[in-house]
Amino acid sequence: xxxHTPDDGFPTPTSRVQRETEEIISDSSSVTFTLNRKGHLSFxxxxxxxGFPKHYAYQDASQAWxxxxxxxxxxxxxxxxxxxxxxxxxxxxxxAQHPDGGFGGGPHQAPHLLPTYASVCALSxxxxxxxxxxxxxxxxxxxxxxxxxxxxxxxSFRVAKDAEVDIRGTYCLLAVATLLxxxxxxxxxxxxxxxxxxxxxxxGFASASQPYYTADFELLSEPRPPLxxxxxxYTSCALGSWLLLQPFVHGTDEPQIDVKDALRxxxxxQCGPMDLGGFRGRTNKxxxxxxxxxxxxxxxxxxxxGAGAGVATPPPHDEASESNASEIDxxxxxxxxxxxxxxxxxxxxxxxxxxxxxxxxxxxxxxAYHTLYNLAGLSVAQHRVYSSPLRKYVIEQCxxxxxxxxxxxxxxxxxxxxxxxxxxxxVAAQSWTEDESPxxxxxxxxxxxxxxxxxxxxxxxxxxxxxxMDYFYGQTPAS
Amino acid sequence: xxxxxxxxxxxxNPAWRDVAxxxxxxxxxxxxxxxxxxxxxxxxxxxxxxxxxxxxxSARVLELTEHIIRLNPAHYSIxxxxxxxxLATNADLKAELLLMDDIxxxxxxTYQVWHHRRLLLQxxxxxxxxxxxxxxxxxxxxxxxxxxxxxQWLLGHFNDDGMWAGELPYAEEILSNDVRNNSAWHHRxxxxxxxxxxxxxxxxxxxxxxxxxxxxxxxxxxxxxxSAWNYLRGILNHTQTSFASLRxxxxxxxxxxxxISASTTVLDLENPLPSSTAKLPCPAALEFLAEIHEDERHxxxxxxxxLLYKQLAEEQDKTRKLYWEHRAREALxxxxxxxxx
Numbered sequence: 001x002x003x004h005t006p007d008d009g010f011p012t013p014t015s016r017v018q019r020e021t022e023e024i025i026s027d028s029s030s031v032t033f034t035l036n037r038k039g040h041l042s043f044x045x046x047x048x049x050x051g052f053p054k055h056y057a058y059q060d061a062s063q064a065w066x067x068x069x070x071x072x073x074x075x076x077x078x079x080x081x082x083x084x085x086x087x088x089x090x091x092x093x094x095x096a097q098h099p100d101g102g103f104g105g106g107p108h109q110a111p112h113l114l115p116t117y118a119s120v121c122a123l124s125x126x127x128x129x130x131x132x133x134x135x136x137x138x139x140x141x142x143x144x145x146x147x148x149x150x151x152x153x154x155x156s157f158r159v160a161k162d163a164e165v166d167i168r169g170t171y172c173l174l175a176v177a178t179l180l181x182x183x184x185x186x187x188x189x190x191x192x193x194x195x196x197x198x199x200x201x202x203x204g205f206a207s208a209s210q211p212y213y214t215a216d217f218e219l220l221s222e223p224r225p226p227l228x229x230x231x232x233x234y235t236s237c238a239l240g241s242w243l244l245l246q247p248f249v250h251g252t253d254e255p256q257i258d259v260k261d262a263l264r265x266x267x268x269x270q271c272g273p274m275d276l277g278g279f280r281g282r283t284n285k286x287x288x289x290x291x292x293x294x295x296x297x298x299x300x301x302x303x304x305x306g307a308g309a310g311v312a313t314p315p316p317h318d319e320a321s322e323s324n325a326s327e328i329d330x331x332x333x334x335x336x337x338x339x340x341x342x343x344x345x346x347x348x349x350x351x352x353x354x355x356x357x358x359x360x361x362x363x364x365x366x367x368a369y370h371t372l373y374n375l376a377g378l379s380v381a382q383h384r385v386y387s388s389p390l391r392k393y394v395i396e397q398c399x400x401x402x403x404x405x406x407x408x409x410x411x412x413x414x415x416x417x418x419x420x421x422x423x424x425x426x427v428a429a430q431s432w433t434e435d436e437s438p439x440x441x442x443x444x445x446x447x448x449x450x451x452x453x454x455x456x457x458x459x460x461x462x463x464x465x466x467x468x469m470d471y472f473y474g475q476t477p478a479s
Numbered sequence: 480x481x482x483x484x485x486x487x488x489x490x491x492n493p494a495w496r497d498v499a500x501x502x503x504x505x506x507x508x509x510x511x512x513x514x515x516x517x518x519x520x521x522x523x524x525x526x527x528x529x530x531x532x533x534x535x536x537s538a539r540v541l542e543l544t545e546h547i548i549r550l551n552p553a554h555y556s557i558x559x560x561x562x563x564x565x566l567a568t569n570a571d572l573k574a575e576l577l578l579m580d581d582i583x584x585x586x587x588x589t590y591q592v593w594h595h596r597r598l599l600l601q602x603x604x605x606x607x608x609x610x611x612x613x614x615x616x617x618x619x620x621x622x623x624x625x626x627x628x629x630x631q632w633l634l635g636h637f638n639d640d641g642m643w644a645g646e647l648p649y650a651e652e653i654l655s656n657d658v659r660n661n662s663a664w665h666h667r668x669x670x671x672x673x674x675x676x677x678x679x680x681x682x683x684x685x686x687x688x689x690x691x692x693x694x695x696x697x698x699x700x701x702x703x704x705x706s707a708w709n710y711l712r713g714i715l716n717h718t719q720t721s722f723a724s725l726r727x728x729x730x731x732x733x734x735x736x737x738x739i740s741a742s743t744t745v746l747d748l749e750n751p752l753p754s755s756t757a758k759l760p761c762p763a764a765l766e767f768l769a770e771i772h773e774d775e776r777h778x779x780x781x782x783x784x785x786l787l788y789k790q791l792a793e794e795q796d797k798t799r800k801l802y803w804e805h806r807a808r809e810a811l812x813x814x815x816x817x818x819x820x
Contacts, residue, residue: 009756010701013621014659051513057520061554066512085511092511095504107503108528110556162559164594201668201713207628210635210674225635225673228628229665267802268705277798283661283705285622337802 004274014284021286021361022274028362029276029349033445035378039356040371041079044070047368049085061105064096064115067122069372075125075461076375076451089126090134093119101142111146112160117172120179124460124468135471141407144182147173154197154211154219155190166207167198171237174244175458178429179465181422181472184410185248190219192249195241196257197224202283203261204230204269205238230265232281232294239301243457246305247424259305263337266302269295270338276350277342278361279377288360289351289370292343292377293459299337300380300456304387304432336384343381344444347374375451376459382443383453384435385462392431399423402474426473429457430466488518489526494539501528523547527557536567545578552586558595572603580612584619593625597632606637614649621653622662631669640678646670647677651693658697661706668710672717683718690714692748695728699751702732708763723771732757732764733787762796766806773810781814 004022007015048070052059059066067089074080081089095107096119102111103119120138127134150157150173152165159169170191177183197209206226211219228234242249242257269279271287279291351358351374357366358374402422403415413421434453435441443450455462470477489495502525504510516524523546530540544561547554565575576599583592600609613630616623634642647670653663670677671690680686691714697707715722728750737755753759769787772780785807792803811817 006703006758008701008703008758009754010658012657012659012701014657015701048512051515054515054517054520056514057516057551058553060514060516060520060524060551061556063512063514070512088509088511091508095508095510104556107505108501108531108556110559112555160555160559162562162598163555164590164597200665201673201717202665202709207624210632212635212675223673223675225631225669227631227635228624229662231624263802267799270798272798282622283709284659285661337805339798339801342798 005272018284018286024362025275025287025350030352031349033345033348033449035348035445035449035451036352036356037077037448039352040073040358040375041077043353043355043357043366043371044073044368048089061109061112062115063106064093064103064118064122065105066368067093068118069368071122071125072454072459073368073372073375075464076372076379076454078452081126086126087132090123090132093122093126094134094137097137097139098142098146100146101139101144102146110160112163113147113150113157113169113172113176114159116143116146117176120176120468121458121460124179124458124464127468129471135468138180140180140182140472141409143176143180144184144187144407144409147177147182147187151187152211153190153213153217154209154224155192155194156208156211164208167195167205167234167237167241168207170195171241171244174241178244178425179458179468179472181425181469182407182409183244183247183425184413185421186410186412188245188248191241192245192254193219193221195238195245196255198226198234198238199257199262200226200230202230203258203263203265204232204235204282205262206230207234229282232269232279232291235262235266236294236298236301239298239305240457243301243304244429247421247428259302262298263302266295266298267338270342271346273342276346277339277344278346278350279343286361287346289347289358289377290360290373292347292351293373293380296338296343296377296380297456297459300385302337304456340381340442341444343377344449347378347381348445348449376454378449379451379454380456382450383441385432385453385456386435387428387431388433389431391433392427395427395430396423398475399426400475422473426469426475429469432456432462434462488522489543490522495526498526498529498533498535500525501532503528520547520550523550527560531560536564538568540564541568541570548582552582552589552592555591558591562595562598566602572599573605575599576603583616588620588623588625590625593629597629600633601636604637606633606639606642609633610642610645617653621657621660624662627662627666631666631674634670635674643670643677644679654697658701659704659706661709664706664710668713672714687714687718687720691725695725695749696751698732699753702753702757702759702761702764705763708767712767721774722767723774726768726771729764729767729771733760733768735760760795762791765791765795769806769810773813776813778814778817781810781817784810785817 005018047066071089096103096105096109096115098104098111100111103116104111105115123134123138129135152158156165157169157173158165174183177187194209198205200206206228208227209224210227212223213219239262268283269291271278271280275287278287278289279295280287281291281294350362353359353366355366358371359366360370401419403419405418432455452461454460455465458465467477490500523543527543527547530543541561541564544557544564547557565572576596579592579596579599586592600606610630610633613626616626620626634646650663650667650670653660671680671686694707694711698704698711731752736759737753737757765787769784772784772787788803788807788810792800796803
């Protein structure tokens with residue numbers, strides 16, 4: 001007999017709405033563990049090929065996101081576009097690139113970090129080198145200048161000209177800069193401090209922080225209070241950012257984020273049995289299918305930081321130990337810190353809409369955003385994707401030197417430093433791989449419920465992230 | 480009158496005759512995932528793209544951008560252009576703020592609505608009425624993320640003692656309506672601990688005592704409330720106060736029943752007991768006690784910690800079984816001589 005979340009005989013609006021939600025979920029849930037692949041593929045395809053009805057004008061500034069949500073949704077379900085539609089997708093994505101650099105939410109819209117992430121990731125999926133392929137048409141120099149124009153004195157970035165500062169911008173920028181080989185010391189200066197400052201007393205991360213300055217405009221190290229409570233979306237962006245910054249931070253005396261508190265907060269976000277094991281986004285708020293990814297995906301990121309290994313600092317990152325394959329022993333922690341079965345149950349039984357597509361919770365309607373993030377959450381619940389020391393070693397050995405600064409981005413480095421830095425970034429991102437050992441992947445229900453594994457840093461297929469990075473880092477594709 | 484509004488398209492409006500509308504898509508384009516806009520929206524945005532091309536900043540642009548914002552409050556490019564236009568035309572920003580009151584109420588969850596207010600406040604520097612406006616929104620939507628974060632930004636940005644003074648009572652009022660409102664707990668932490676020392680709170684020991692008593696009393700009302708426990712842990716960590724100092728308070732919450740004994744007739748304000756309707760033991764209390772034991776570091780302490788973690792893993796908080804087992808393993812590392820429980 002499943003028990004409701006206790007209200008201690010002291011009901012408040014929070015506990016009442018929690019109780020109602022639990023009742024709705026238990027009343028509306030399916031009883032069969034079947035992923036409706038056909039329904040979800042149709043849902044995505046319909047939007048891509050036929051378009052959206054008029055009330056989607058509210059999402060006019062998110063057209064770039066629709067491309068990413070749809071294409072990555074397809075990838076997770078093991079589908080792809082035919083060559084004609086692939087080209088059509090590339091052309092659609094490129095139409096949103098601003099002449100000065102960066103991508104907007106749609107054609108003629110101002111460049112913005114979030115649609116830039118969506119567009120570059122979408123191009124990672126459907127694009128290729130060469131004419132009309134999408135990759136060569138990205139204005140990387142303009143993009144870098146756009147990034148630098150948004151940089152704030154406290155290490156944060158505005159998401160667009162005159163727009164808000166928040167950590168989603170930081171993550172989107174770092175992810176794109178990593179994929180396109182634009183990540184320089186000048187770009188990341190002050191960024192670790194900003195990310196750290198967003199961690200709240202609860203252990204999760206907030207949207208941004210408040211900088212205080214001295215009379216001489218020096219940033220004070222405190223107070224730097226987080227603005228807004230710990231939140232799943234911002235935590236995903238913070239931890240993703242922190243991982244992407246490791247090539248610059250690891251092995252230096254840069255203070256760490258509190259990994260133990262982050263882990264505690266993340267596990268506390270998993271809901272109890274009456275919410276079927278889905279995730280909420282904040283303490284005392286309701287379950288929502290999109291947090292399957294934002295929160296569920298964080299565990300793999302923490303594994304990448306050695307969260308459960310019981311050691312506060314990762315092993316020394318010098319030349320000798322970097323390639324030592326026996327470091328596998330050190331990672332005695334796996335990403336199994338949350339109830340993966342429970343998450344799969346929520347997604348399969350509550351988040352699937354009978355008409356196709358996936359949703360926040362019953363009885364809400366499905367939408368493209370929730371479709372992707374539920375599928376991505378299903379992926380993390382089924383598979384383990386981790387940073388492999390063995391792959392690191394192999395990639396290191398195969399690295400083709402890249403010291404040149406052909407876009408003249410950052411003259412603060414020597415060619416040798418530039419090459420070392422690029423190698424570190426490339427190796428760190430490319431080392432992630434699916435653990436295909438027997439018994440590691442666990443698919444609830446029929447084997448046909450299996451979705452593909454996704455890269456925890458980008459939410460792309462590992463093959464897609466490798467492809468675009470091989471190209472922009474001047475490396476030959478892995479055999 | 481150049482404001483078209485519903486029913487009069489810009490294309491039919493002589494006041495806009497001098498502007499060449501620009502289509503979103505180029506001739507011959509075959510975009511994927513097209514949106515089937517209403518004629519009103521397409522017309523208005525075609526004219527916006529038209530004035531974007533010429534760089535016009537005028538009163539009629541303010542009307543056009545207001546029109547589009549009402550149709551799509553998330554159109555960040557329009558908001559940004561509107562802001563530039565307000566400054567370029569020396570517009571009345573106070574009037575703009577009032578207009579925003581109207582739009583915000585309809586579109587509470589849009590980033591741009593709140594950010595636009597922030598830009599206006601940075602120009603106007605009239606934060607006190609803004610606090611009142613924010614409170615009116617939070618009255619409707621008690622956990623709106625943008626709104627709380629904006630309130631915190633406003634307080635930190637202006638950093639005015641008079642503004643700060645009302646915040647503790649405000650957070651307390653929200654918590655008295657709903658002790659489980661995590662946004663309000665976070666706000667309390669922001670005001671009391673995270674953004675510097677408030678006037679009158681300079682005696683940090685006194686501040687800590689007040690906050691501990693407040694939090695303990697809230698826990699006793701409804702112990703299964705992670706917001707209150709997270710706040711408690713937060714202030715102890717922030718002030719580097721040992722968890723052990725709250726042992727007497729926590730223990731009753733780790734027991735399976737409401738404590739019935741003679742001593743409960745004496746009201747201990749320092750250690751309020753759980754109510755008779757509380758569901759006990761409460762997992763957060765078990766965890767707290769386990770950490771107290773872990774901090775003892777010796778064999779007995781570690782054994783007790785591990786037993787509590789196992790109790791959580793196997794009975795009281797099975798959702799987090801794998802995490803509690805991890806915590807037990809971590810505890811065992813502290814006392815290698817403890818080989819089995």
